Amino acid sequence: MDYKILQDLSLDEGGKIIYLILDGLGGLRMDNGEGTELQVARTPNLDRLASQSVCGLLDPIWPGITPGSGPAHLALFGYDPLKFAVGRGVLAALGIDFQLTGRDVAARVNFCTLDKEGKVLDRRAGRIPTEENSRLCAKLRENIKLPTEFFIEPVKEHRAVLILRGEGLEGDLVDTDPQREGLPPIEPRSLFSESKETARLVVDFLNQAKDILADELQANMLLLRGFARYDPLPTMEERYKLHSLAIANYPMYRGLARLVGMDVWPEVGDLQDEFKLLSQNFPQYDFFYLHVKKTDSFGEDGNFSAKVKVIEEVDSLLPQVLELKPEVVVVTADHSTPSKLKSHSWHPVPLLLYSPNCRVDEVEKFDEISCIQGGLGRLPSVALITLALAHARRLKKYGA
Amino acid sequence: MDYKILQDLSLDEGGKIIYLILDGLGGLRMDNGEGTELQVARTPNLDRLASQSVCGLLDPIWPGITPGSGPAHLALFGYDPLKFAVGRGVLAALGIDFQLTGRDVAARVNFCTLDKEGKVLDRRAGRIPTEENSRLCAKLRENIKLPTEFFIEPVKEHRAVLILRGEGLEGDLVDTDPQREGLPPIEPRSLFSESKETARLVVDFLNQAKDILADELQANMLLLRGFARYDPLPTMEERYKLHSLAIANYPMYRGLARLVGMDVWPEVGDLQDEFKLLSQNFPQYDFFYLHVKKTDSFGEDGNFSAKVKVIEEVDSLLPQVLELKPEVVVVTADHSTPSKLKSHSWHPVPLLLYSPNCRVDEVEKFDEISCIQGGLGRLPSVALITLALAHARRLKKYGA
Numbered sequence: 001m002d003y004k005i006l007q008d009l010s011l012d013e014g015g016k017i018i019y020l021i022l023d024g025l026g027g028l029r030m031d032n033g034e035g036t037e038l039q040v041a042r043t044p045n046l047d048r049l050a051s052q053s054v055c056g057l058l059d060p061i062w063p064g065i066t067p068g069s070g071p072a073h074l075a076l077f078g079y080d081p082l083k084f085a086v087g088r089g090v091l092a093a094l095g096i097d098f099q100l101t102g103r104d105v106a107a108r109v110n111f112c113t114l115d116k117e118g119k120v121l122d123r124r125a126g127r128i129p130t131e132e133n134s135r136l137c138a139k140l141r142e143n144i145k146l147p148t149e150f151f152i153e154p155v156k157e158h159r160a161v162l163i164l165r166g167e168g169l170e171g172d173l174v175d176t177d178p179q180r181e182g183l184p185p186i187e188p189r190s191l192f193s194e195s196k197e198t199a200r201l202v203v204d205f206l207n208q209a210k211d212i213l214a215d216e217l218q219a220n221m222l223l224l225r226g227f228a229r230y231d232p233l234p235t236m237e238e239r240y241k242l243h244s245l246a247i248a249n250y251p252m253y254r255g256l257a258r259l260v261g262m263d264v265w266p267e268v269g270d271l272q273d274e275f276k277l278l279s280q281n282f283p284q285y286d287f288f289y290l291h292v293k294k295t296d297s298f299g300e301d302g303n304f305s306a307k308v309k310v311i312e313e314v315d316s317l318l319p320q321v322l323e324l325k326p327e328v329v330v331v332t333a334d335h336s337t338p339s340k341l342k343s344h345s346w347h348p349v350p351l352l353l354y355s356p357n358c359r360v361d362e363v364e365k366f367d368e369i370s371c372i373q374g375g376l377g378r379l380p381s382v383a384l385i386t387l388a389l390a391h392a393r394r395l396k397k398y399g400a
Numbered sequence: 401m402d403y404k405i406l407q408d409l410s411l412d413e414g415g416k417i418i419y420l421i422l423d424g425l426g427g428l429r430m431d432n433g434e435g436t437e438l439q440v441a442r443t444p445n446l447d448r449l450a451s452q453s454v455c456g457l458l459d460p461i462w463p464g465i466t467p468g469s470g471p472a473h474l475a476l477f478g479y480d481p482l483k484f485a486v487g488r489g490v491l492a493a494l495g496i497d498f499q500l501t502g503r504d505v506a507a508r509v510n511f512c513t514l515d516k517e518g519k520v521l522d523r524r525a526g527r528i529p530t531e532e533n534s535r536l537c538a539k540l541r542e543n544i545k546l547p548t549e550f551f552i553e554p555v556k557e558h559r560a561v562l563i564l565r566g567e568g569l570e571g572d573l574v575d576t577d578p579q580r581e582g583l584p585p586i587e588p589r590s591l592f593s594e595s596k597e598t599a600r601l602v603v604d605f606l607n608q609a610k611d612i613l614a615d616e617l618q619a620n621m622l623l624l625r626g627f628a629r630y631d632p633l634p635t636m637e638e639r640y641k642l643h644s645l646a647i648a649n650y651p652m653y654r655g656l657a658r659l660v661g662m663d664v665w666p667e668v669g670d671l672q673d674e675f676k677l678l679s680q681n682f683p684q685y686d687f688f689y690l691h692v693k694k695t696d697s698f699g700e701d702g703n704f705s706a707k708v709k710v711i712e713e714v715d716s717l718l719p720q721v722l723e724l725k726p727e728v729v730v731v732t733a734d735h736s737t738p739s740k741l742k743s744h745s746w747h748p749v750p751l752l753l754y755s756p757n758c759r760v761d762e763v764e765k766f767d768e769i770s771c772i773q774g775g776l777g778r779l780p781s782v783a784l785i786t787l788a789l790a791h792a793r794r795l796k797k798y799g800a
Contacts, residue, residue: 001462002482009465359428359436359747361772375748375769377778379463386464390746397744398461399468399481400488400626 001386003078003239005398012241014394015327015355018278018288021076022314023069023253024296024337026349026368030304037295037304037339038350038367041311045318046331046352050366054358056376057348057368058384060335066346069296072334073256077236077289078385086259087171087228092161094258095251096153100230105169105198108226109152109160110177111136111219118184123177124158125219133160136219144208148201155251162205162224170195173202175225185223198227235261236287240389245281247274248291257289271310275317282324286394296344299337307339327392329354330384331366348378355391401786403478403639405798412641414794415727415755418678418688421476422714423469423653424696424737426749426768430704437695437704437739438750438767441711445718446731446752450766454758456776457748457768458784460735466746469696472734473656477636477689478785486659487571487628492561494655496553497664500630505569505598508626509552509560510577511536511619518584523577524558525619533560536619544608548601555651562605562624570595573602575625585623598627635661636687640789645681647674648691657689671710675717682724686794696744699737707739727792729754730784731766748778755791 027036034040059065060072061081070091071081089106100106111133113122128136133154140152148166155161172191178184188202206222213220236242238261246257246264254264263285265277271292278290292314298307321329333349350371361375372378376387389395427436434440460467461481470491471481489506500506511533513522528536533554540552548566555561572591578584588602606622613620636642638661646657646664654664663685665677671692678690692714698707721729733749750771761775772778776787789795 001465005482357428357741357745359768361769373772375457375772376463377457377772379778383463386462387746388464390464390466395464395466395746397466397468399471399485400491 007239009396010241011394015392016286017328017388017392018326020290020331022292022295022333024299025333026336026347028338028340030340036368037307041308043315045315046366049354050352051364053352053354054361054376055363055371055374056351057371057378058332058351058381059348060381064346066344067335069334075381076384077260078382080382088226089228090230091252091255093163094255096155104163104165104230105171106161106163106228107224109162110223111158112221112223113218114221120181127157128219130156140209140212143212164201169198171227171229173199173227177223177225233260237261242287243285244287245285246289247277250293253291271313275320279320296337299339300342302339302342304339327355328388330388357391407639409796409798410641411794415792416686417728417788417792418726420690420731422692422695422733424699425733426736426747428738428740430740436768437707438711441708443715445715446766449754450752451764453752453754454761454776455763455771455774456751457771457778458751458781459748460781464746466744467735469734475781476784477660478782480782488626489628490630491652491655493563494658495651496555503565504630505564505571506628507562507624509562510623511558512621512623513618514621520581527557528619530556540609540612543612564601569598571627571629573599573627577623577625633660637661642687643685644687645685646689647677650693653691671713675720696737699739700742702739702742704739727755728788730788757791
């Protein structure tokens with residue numbers, strides 16, 4: 001879909017849309033198990049809603065492609081993830097509320113421990129506390145001299161972000177993280193000739209950092225990855241005339257929401273607080289993105305029953321969403337994270353779209369298998385936003 | 401699908417294809433209703449045919465996009481509606497059998513009533529009779545002097561068409577119709593610098609028209625919209641080697657069929673006559689497009705039971721189609737027009753493809769919900785033509 005056309009069709013009035021995104025929701029049956037996490041979970045509210053909805057399956061990127069959270073979320077918001085590639089460095093910077101400019105290149109940082117031979121002993125420097133991280137960032141900030149502006153900012157534990165700011169900087173640099181212990185860090189270099197100046201700056205930065213951190217016991221070096229230049233995306237407001245709010249508790253998701261122009265609520269305590277915030281802010285916005293992280297985390301841990309419990313908790317909170325009487329409620333995932341695989345996977349994700357204007361199908365249970373029979377069939381995730389806009393009556397007719 | 405490839409694969413022999421297009425067929429269940437229009441209608445013949453067919457759902461343009469009839473029909477005929485945009489002016493001109501050339505720009509005309517201050521009092525001039533329209537067109541034709549050739553032709557009631565003919569004319573002009581009463585007509589202007597000459601011609605035309613119509617009581621001015629240059633499309637014959645006949649009772653659909661190179665039968669009385677014509681002309685053509693308008697009209701009116709009756713009438717005429725023993729019968733719609741919404745909608749349309757060569761699925765009722773389970777799944781409408789050609793054995797193998 002050409003987004004120039006979609007921009008023309010979008011109305012600046014219409015119903016409200018809620019995206020309830022259960023990260024990594026899609027699952028698999030365990031060996032000798034009774035079903036996927038979603039099939040095993042007791043979800044009376046989701047099932048009742050499914051029976052009043054139109055259901056289907058979404059392919060985050062393309063059949064068979066396992067997505068990272070960044071591209072998978074972009075697709076849900078209608079941004080073609082094969083066209084809009086956003087580097088992890090940029091996402092990390094956005095996630096700590098760092099205000100990036102169009103002259104910035106960002107990279108993710110791990111503080112690490114090198115042995116005497118300069119090989120990586122611990123890629124996470126023993127997961128140093130965040131306070132220690134802050135102290136080290138301040139130390140680097142004060143002592144490093146570069147011919148261009150830079151920022152080194154703590155995130156959490158051993159994780160930080162490096163931002164270089166200047167004209168003509170490029171993000172096409174190899175990761176210096178060797179991804180395995182026992183190997184030395186990789187020398188920074190550019191993938192394309194345009195990035196050579198950026199690579200020289202990074203070499204300069206790392207040489208100074210090594211000297212400055214030499215007396216540290218744990219975190220005596222930095223590993224950099226996910227270099228990326230920040231190119232602001234067209235916003236949800238510009239593309240769809242949606243004034244949007246993100247309620248998400250983890251930095252990367254908040255960063256991603258900010259990247260597409262959503263207002264982002266500060267970190268809150270738990271899932272119940274997220275749902276409360278949704279209700280409190282309901283009058284002020286057109287579009288709401290509520291992110292549930294722990295379905296993914298427990299999937300990654302291979303903790304089937306804990307993932308089931310999170311799903312059941314979301315189910316118990318669902319009536320609060322329906323009480324708001326939004327014109328469109330979407331329940332789906334960015335990607336699958338089956339406990340069986342302990343990682344993101346390529347399997348399509350279940351989708352439920354509730355609206356008074358939907359063509360109700362015969363699906364009566366919200367799970368990966370039942371949704372195959374749904375009226376939406378199997379769609380790329382990037383097609384979801386037009387369906388949501390249509391059901392909210394926010395799109396004009398195309399052509400006469 | 402690249403149509404260069406398809407052109408190479410097309411054979412100039414093979415079976416006959418009938419498209420039975422029920423305009424706006426797709427529906428929704430009314431609040432407290434028992435089903436969609438198609439579910440409620442008694443359709444023993446369609447259901448029997450469905451049980452011998454392969455079924456599915458079509459997305460006219462893209463999931464969530466509500467189409468106008470023009471793009472929705474182009475898609476059914478295999479023309480990508482996001483690539484081939486056809487303006488309403490062109491469709492209106494084609495619909496009155498006006499022979500457009502590659503030097504023409506056409507616009508839709510409404511005769512209207514202006515008040516003394518020059519504001520629109522009635523956008524349709526009290527729906528003047530067609531004879532009155534003809535008289536006014538003749539009056540304008542005789543008295544207006546332009547530096548280029550032009551045509552002003554009546555359509556029906558208050559509707560007419562303006563065609564400007566000349567070198568270098570462009571269609572990118574704003575509508576002069578303010579779309580609301582109480583506002584003055586909008587001054588003609590070009591959207592791009594290339595159209596400035598065309599805009600000047602239109603200003604000249606309207607100034608003269610205002611003087612000439614000044615003494616009329618009802619229709620004392622014209623409103624213009626849907627300016628479009630005529631760029632002939634490649635024909636169905638050129639693309640698919642299909643010698644094609646359109647049987648359609650409304651101007652726009654006849655115009656659209658002519659645009660893709662079909663022979664178009666003159667307007668006939670009613671649905672039964674349309675089906676008779678199909679039988680009579682069956683030996684002479686490869687492809688038949690039979691258009692049923694009233695499913696859409698009653699949908700737009702919100703008249704659920706009248707839409708049901710039209711569906712039942714089509715069902716009763718279906719045996720006449722099957723008697724012809726065509727190799728392919730397609731029954732589907734250009735788009736949905738649910739009585740519940742009283743307008744075109746984005747919901748996918750049910751599709752039935754009957755052929756002795758089809759892979760029969762388990763669908764036994766022809767309706768929007770049953771077709772979800774069909775063997776064709778959910779497809780964009782633009783993919784239909786290759787399926788029809790294939791089942792008619794009119795396509796060679798691709799590659800060796």
